[in-house]
Amino acid sequence: MKEMFGTGTPAGKLKLENTFEQIKRDGHGKRYDCVIGVSGGTDSSFMLHLAKEQGLRPLAVHYDNTWNSAIATQNLHKVLKALDIDLATKVMHNKEIDDIHRSFLFADLAELEAPTDLGAAEYVYRAAAQHGVKYILEGHSFVTEGISPLGDNYFDGKFIQSVHAQYGRLPMKTYPLMTFANFMRWTVFSRIKKIRPFWYLDYSKENARAFLQSNFDWEYYGGHHLENRMSAFLHSVYLPGKFDRDCRNNTLAALAREGATTREQAWREYNLPPHVEENIVTYFVKRMGLSRGQFDDIMARPRRNWREFPSYKRRFELLRPLFYSLAKAELVPMSFYLKYCFPLPQTGGAR
Numbered sequence: 001m002k003e004m005f006g007t008g009t010p011a012g013k014l015k016l017e018n019t020f021e022q023i024k025r026d027g028h029g030k031r032y033d034c035v036i037g038v039s040g041g042t043d044s045s046f047m048l049h050l051a052k053e054q055g056l057r058p059l060a061v062h063y064d065n066t067w068n069s070a071i072a073t074q075n076l077h078k079v080l081k082a083l084d085i086d087l088a089t090k091v092m093h094n095k096e097i098d099d100i101h102r103s104f105l106f107a108d109l110a111e112l113e114a115p116t117d118l119g120a121a122e123y124v125y126r127a128a129a130q131h132g133v134k135y136i137l138e139g140h141s142f143v144t145e146g147i148s149p150l151g152d153n154y155f156d157g158k159f160i161q162s163v164h165a166q167y168g169r170l171p172m173k174t175y176p177l178m179t180f181a182n183f184m185r186w187t188v189f190s191r192i193k194k195i196r197p198f199w200y201l202d203y204s205k206e207n208a209r210a211f212l213q214s215n216f217d218w219e220y221y222g223g224h225h226l227e228n229r230m231s232a233f234l235h236s237v238y239l240p241g242k243f244d245r246d247c248r249n250n251t252l253a254a255l256a257r258e259g260a261t262t263r264e265q266a267w268r269e270y271n272l273p274p275h276v277e278e279n280i281v282t283y284f285v286k287r288m289g290l291s292r293g294q295f296d297d298i299m300a301r302p303r304r305n306w307r308e309f310p311s312y313k314r315r316f317e318l319l320r321p322l323f324y325s326l327a328k329a330e331l332v333p334m335s336f337y338l339k340y341c342f343p344l345p346q347t348g349g350a351r
Contacts (some may be wrong), residue, residue: 001142001199001334008143008202016200020054023135023195032059032086034135034195035128037120040072041227043139043198045079045218046208050197051137052083058137060087061127063120063176065230066094071219072227078216090123093174100160100175101230102288103167108304110243113234114155115175122178125186134192138333141198143258144205146250147335151344157182159311166309180312187331194333204260229277233284236274242299246274316340 006012027033036051038044038060051058060080080087100115124136157178164172186192212218221227239245252266261269285295307313316323320341327337 004334005199007199012200016197017054019195019197020056023056026134027057030132031057032131032133033057034137035059035061035124035131035133036137036139037124038062038076038080038087039227040068040074040076041139041221042205042209042212043141045075045139045212045216047137047139047197048079048083048085049211049215052085056137058085059127059131059133060085061124062087062089063116063123064089064091065097065116065119065228066092067116067228067230069221069227069229069232071221075212075216075218075221075227078218079212082216088127090119090176092119096170096172096174098287099168099170100164100172102169103164105288105298106167107163107309108242108298108301109163109306109309110239110245110303111153111155111159111306112238113230114153115160116228116230118155118157118160118178119176122176122182125178125182125190125192126176128192129186129190134190136192136194138194138196139198140196140333141203141205142254142335143198144203144251144254146254147339148247148250150339150342152245154306154311154313154340156180156312156316156340159306159309162310180315187326191331193330195330196333206260229280229283232277233280236276237281237284238299240274243303246270248274313340317343 001007006015023033034051034056036044036047036058038048039062048058048060060076062076076087079085097115097119101112104112104114128134128136157180161172161177209218209220213220235247239247248270252261252270255261256263256266281295285292288295290298320337323332323337323341326332327334
C-alpha cells in the first residue's frame with residue numbers, strides 16, 4: 001500500500017496536492033467542497049486543520065452515539081471554532097443505540113462498536129449527498145494505526161441488522177443503517193469519493209497531537225480510541241477480558257515497523273495493563289440495564305464469531321471485480337477491497 005499511494009514520498013505528496021485541486025474545482029460555487037467525519041480525536045482534528053490549510057471548504061460531520069467523552073467534545077468545538085468550520089451532527093436516541101450495542105453484547109460478539117462505525121459512515125455519506133459534495137476526507141493512516149488481521153473486526157449493514165433482529169428489544173427507527181443498496185447508491189451512482197490524505201503523507205500522530213495542543217488548546221484523552229466511552233470500554237475492558245484481544249498491538253507494531261519505536265520498547269508497553277477509565281465498567285453496566293452479576297456472566301460465556309450471522313460478505317466476494325474498480329477510483333477505500341472482497345481461511349479470525 002505504501003508503494004501504491006507513494007506514502008511519504010514527493011510523488012505521494014504531489015498526487016494528494018492534485019487531488020486537493022480537483023476537490024476545489026469540483027466544489028466551485030458550492031458552500032462546501034468536502035465533508036470530514038469528526039470525533040474530537042487526534043486524526044480527525046488534524047484533518048480539519050489540513051483541509052483548511054490547503055484552501056478547502058469542509059463541512060464537519062459528527063455522529064454522536066451519546067457516549068462521547070467530555071474531553072473529545074471540548075476538543076471538537078475548540079478546533080471548529082478556531083478554524084471557522086460548520087458542523088452537522090446526528091445525535092442518536094440513546095435508548096435505541098444502546099439497545100443495538102446491547103444486542104452485540106448478548107450475542108457474545110467482539111464487534112461491539114460496529115454499529116457506531118457503520119452508522120457514522122452512513123451519516124457522513126448522507127451529509128455529503130445532501131449538500132451535493134463529492135468528496136469525503138477521512139483521518140486514517142494505515143502506517144501509524146496498522147490494519148487488523150483478516151477476519152477480525154468485520155461488519156456490514158446486514159450483519160448489524162441480523163444481530164439486532166435476534167437480540168434487540170427496541171425497533172431500529174432512527175439508526176442510519178448502511179444497507180447494500182445504500183452503499184451502492186453512494187459509491188456507484190452518487191460517485192462520492194473517499195479520500196484518506198494521511199495515506200499519501202509522512203504522517204505522525206505524535207506530531208499532530210503536539211500541533212493541536214500548541215495551536216488549539218486541544219487536550220489528549222489518554223490513548224488511541226479513548227475519546228469515546230464506548231470505544232474506551234471496548235478496547236480496555238471488553239476485548240481484553242472476553243476475547244483475549246489487545247488492539248494496542250496494531251498501533252505498536254506499526255510504530256515499530258516504521259522505526260518510530262523499537263520492538264523492545266513496544267513490547268514493554270504492550271505488556272503494561274491497558275488504561276482503564278475509572279468507573280467505566282459501572283457506567284457501562286448501568287447504561288446496558290444489567291446487574292454486575294449479569295455482566296460477569298456475559299464476560300465468562302463462550303465467545304462467538306461474526307460468521308455465525310448473515311452478512312454481505314459473500315456478495316462482496318462475488319462482486320470483487322466491481323469493488324476493485326471502485327477502489328482504484330477512490331470510491332471505496334483500498335483497505336475495504338483487500339479485507340472484504342476475498343474469501344477468508346476457515347480458521348482466520350475465529351477467536
